[in-house]
Amino acid sequence: MNSRLAILGIVAACGVAGVGSVAAHHSATMFDRSKTLTLKGTVVEVHWVNPHVSYLVNGTVKDDETPSDWLLETTSPGNLARVSNWTRTSVKPGDKVLVDFSPLRDPDQHGGNLKKVTLVDSGLVLISNIREQEQPGLE
């Protein structure tokens, strides 16, 4: 299957858009953590990889806007498993979701740092904040 992200990659590799420096362990301050937006939409793609999992979600932040793609990045598979029993198949393409996220400072970038996913059909809530669960011995 050719993913939408893969098509983006082909375009980038062709030089239409430059492939930037790859900095995989990175700070998250490019996201405005003073803001939390909620995206209502449908999961398009799941990118379940280290060191950052990301989801491509098509949806709306405001009720009256046209749905668009948002790329929402979060922590690593291991950290998600630890804090929320979150697995590769917890959130699948086609799932209807509400996503709480901190947006990139430029809204035209359509990107954000994913904080919480609510699966609309099951009501399951998955939280990604690893700093809130640092006590030893948690069950």
Added chain:
Amino acid sequence: MRMSLSAIALAVAATVSAHAGEPAKKPTVINPPPTAQDWADLAKLPDWSGVWNPKITDQDQQAKTNPPPWNEKAAKQAEHMAAEEQAGRPPPIFVECLPEAMPSWMLVTHNAMEFLFTPGRVTILGESDGNRLRRIYTDGRGHPDDPDPTFHGHSIGHWEGDTLVVDTVGIRPQTYIAVSEAVGVPNNGDMHIIERIHLAAPDVLHDDLEVIAPHVLTKPWKTTRIFFRQRARKFDIVEGVCLEESFSEKTDADGNAIFVPLPHQVGGNLYAPNAKR
């Protein structure tokens, strides 16, 4: 010292010279076969099994309360980087998925690690960077006279009670002394790191570090990093190929499953397909 392997470069199997009067040459064996006692002695070591996660809130705090004693030049760089990070323009320092390396792995990682005890060695395995690892020799050997510079350096260790004391040299000058994922300065060479790793509570591990980096620090920097264990939680360290995030999946014209590189923004996050460029 708790490790039982007494050998330092054991000499074995003396070769009888074919020529009269020539001294016998003794080959040096640096990895002698462990004995049953060597394996049994491992049971006397403290229980560091399981998966250890870094206490990131403490990393955040330490960046403010116990910064490295930067020299004037390094301090200016660190201050500028901190201001950029605060302003939402975090400078990328672990570029191209190069290892966070020593000492930054221990200082600023957000990923889990585990310890393996085998005769003559402690191995630390971590997630990301293609499953990062440190080999700490506890068989009594010293450092090489002129070690090849590496990202994690050459480490030798010994046990003082239940504390593992680790001495590391031979670290690449390009590796950062980092206080966050966006603030740090390359050590610029001749760095020496001494660590005392021990349990501070049944499920809390402390790494007391002393970083000696004469080209960027005015004096040795002592700092502690905290790791915790959550045994009741069902998770394990998984494969962590750092560069995997930089690719997406595609099927080529021959039907092969292949990777396609993805573009990143300067700070390291991926571009959305419809992002304004």
